[in-house]
Amino acid sequence: MKKVHIKSFGCQMNVYDGQRMADILSEQGxxxxxxxxxxxxxxxxxxxxxxxAVQKVYTELGKLRDLKVAQKANGQHTKIVVAGCVAQAExxxxxxxxxxxxxxxxxxxxxxxxxxxxxAASRRTVDTxxxxxxxxxHLPAPTPKAIRQRGISAFVTVQEGCDKxxxxxxxxxxxxxxxxxxxxxxxxxxxxxxxxxVQDVTLxxxxxxxxxxxxxxxxxxxxxxxxxRVAEVPGIGRIRYTTSHPRDMADDLIAAHRDLPQLMPFxxxxxxxxxxxxxxxxxxxxxxxxxxxxxxxIRAARPDIALSSDFIVGFPGxxxxxxxxxLRLVDEIGFASSYSFxxxxxxxxxxxxxxxxxxxxxxxxxxxxxxxxxxxxxxAFNHAMVGRTVEVLLERVGRxxxxxAGKTPYLQAVQIETESNQIGDKVQVVIERAGSNSLFGRKxxxxxxxxxxxxx
Ligand code: 5AD
Ligand code: SF4
Numbered sequence: 090m091k092k093v094h095i096k097s098f099g100c101q102m103n104v105y106d107g108q109r110m111a112d113i114l115s116e117q118g119x120x121x122x123x124x125x126x127x128x129x130x131x132x133x134x135x136x137x138x139x140x141x142a143v144q145k146v147y148t149e150l151g152k153l154r155d156l157k158v159a160q161k162a163n164g165q166h167t168k169i170v171v172a173g174c175v176a177q178a179e180x181x182x183x184x185x186x187x188x189x190x191x192x193x194x195x196x197x198x199x200x201x202x203x204x205x206x207x208x209a210a211s212r213r214t215v216d217t218x219x220x221x222x223x224x225x226x227h228l229p230a231p232t233p234k235a236i237r238q239r240g241i242s243a244f245v246t247v248q249e250g251c252d253k254x255x256x257x258x259x260x261x262x263x264x265x266x267x268x269x270x271x272x273x274x275x276x277x278x279x280x281x282x283x284x285x286x287v288q289d290v291t292l293x294x295x296x297x298x299x300x301x302x303x304x305x306x307x308x309x310x311x312x313x314x315x316x317x318r319v320a321e322v323p324g325i326g327r328i329r330y331t332t333s334h335p336r337d338m339a340d341d342l343i344a345a346h347r348d349l350p351q352l353m354p355f356x357x358x359x360x361x362x363x364x365x366x367x368x369x370x371x372x373x374x375x376x377x378x379x380x381x382x383x384x385x386x387i388r389a390a391r392p393d394i395a396l397s398s399d400f401i402v403g404f405p406g407x408x409x410x411x412x413x414x415x416l417r418l419v420d421e422i423g424f425a426s427s428y429s430f431x432x433x434x435x436x437x438x439x440x441x442x443x444x445x446x447x448x449x450x451x452x453x454x455x456x457x458x459x460x461x462x463x464x465x466x467x468x469a470f471n472h473a474m475v476g477r478t479v480e481v482l483l484e485r486v487g488r489x490x491x492x493x494a495g496k497t498p499y500l501q502a503v504q505i506e507t508e509s510n511q512i513g514d515k516v517q518v519v520i521e522r523a524g525s526n527s528l529f530g531r532k533x534x535x536x537x538x539x540x541x542x543x544x545x
Contacts, residue, residue, distance in 0.1 A: 481496065
């Protein structure tokens with residue numbers, strides 16, 4: 090069998106796309122291998138979101154060129170493919186900078202991989218067509234074996250692309266306009282995953298809560314309705330969705346957090362900044378107070394919900410007092426976790442042309458201060474779990490023998506010692522200790538299990 094090594098950078102959609110490409114290539118006689126050494130085909134599934142992500146790709150390609158040369162000396166012909174968002178944004182420029190690359194394929198063209206690989210056998214090839222000619226309708230289903238190997242938690246793309254045009258962001262250019270997959274297609278995929286043991290699905294999209302897919306009889310379904318249908322699939326016990334925009338938190342979606350037991354009480358809802366002036370310059374289309382009120386409504390629907398966010402520091406024009414507004418928002422909301430980044434000007438985005446770029450040392454200092462606050466709240470959230478009993482879905486073997494690792498409904502990693510359980514079990518766990526990245530606990534005794542419907 091031929092061997093393919095796939096390395097994905099960036100977001101969860103790239104993880105999903107990497108799996109779909111593995112499924113396509115498996116039909117072509119390729120099996121996946123964990124290392125590039127010895128592979129016949131090496132595929133980098135790339136991210137364009139910040140400049141640093143792009144530089145990583147070129148560094149990696151330099152190493153792969155050396156490997157390709159070394160393998161050729163041993164009589165093995167290695168093909169290098171660049172897929173994903175750098176492929177989309179830079180196209181043929183990639184092969185100019187790194188001639189060892191045989192094929193460049195964008196995120197909307199990878200269903201054509203077999204034909205493109207055949208073409209790349211004789212000449213360097215680029216396919217970065219953006220219009221979606223129903224890519225999803227052309228993707229082979231994963232085999233039950235592939236599903237089981239990937240584990241009991243799965244990502245499913247339900248929406249792709251973005252029409253929001255935040256001033257800093259490349260996504261509308263790399264992933265294209267918003268597109269929602271039809272309900273029936275998504276359901277077929279999830280039913281298949283569940284039949285092979287998947288219990289936990291995360292519905293993904295760059296702007297997932299803007300989902301508006303074609304439902305039965307041609308009706309348009311929103312995300313809440315879709316999740317109600319997903320919750321009916323036997324075996325699916327946990328549902329999540331990511332990433333959402335505050336403007337698209339519809340009333341029925343907020344209500345689903347109250348009414349849908351399978352919907353986990355954890356929501357990633359990026360706000361990016363706490364200053365109205367900066368939010369307006371970012372074209373986020375909401376104020377900091379609108380975000381605060383939205384969080385209040387979500388918490389009223391689901392009081393134990395945990396929240397996370399993304400933040401950008403040093404957006405052009407951000408003053409000290411704008412930055413203080415961000416810190417204040419972080420302290421007020423008390424996010425369970427968050428990602429934070431220095432602003433990175435991206436070619437072709439409106440913000441790249443703004444004056445008043447913030448000095449690098451100011452950005453570094455702000456990022457440190459922000460991360461200190463984010464970490465403080467993350468630790469507080471994790472430590473507040475100590476002594477509580479929570480349901481943990483066991484997903485993988487732990488760090489030590491007899492340990493299994495899983496997740497709480499709030500997406501925290503938990504390690505427990507158990508000899509009577511296996512991966513896929515849901516167990517009630519008393520949290521005994523909070524480490525820096527994991528919680529540690531023991532199985533709860535019968536009188537320590539909270540009654541159903543009550544938070545522990
Ligand atoms: N610079 C820095 N961070 C960015 N993000 C998106 N574009 C940029 C950029 N140009 C961050 C946002 C987004 C996350 C996925 O990446 O916070 O939510
Ligand atoms: Fe990176 Fe955005 Fe592309 Fe995901 S969609 S890989 S975050 S640029």
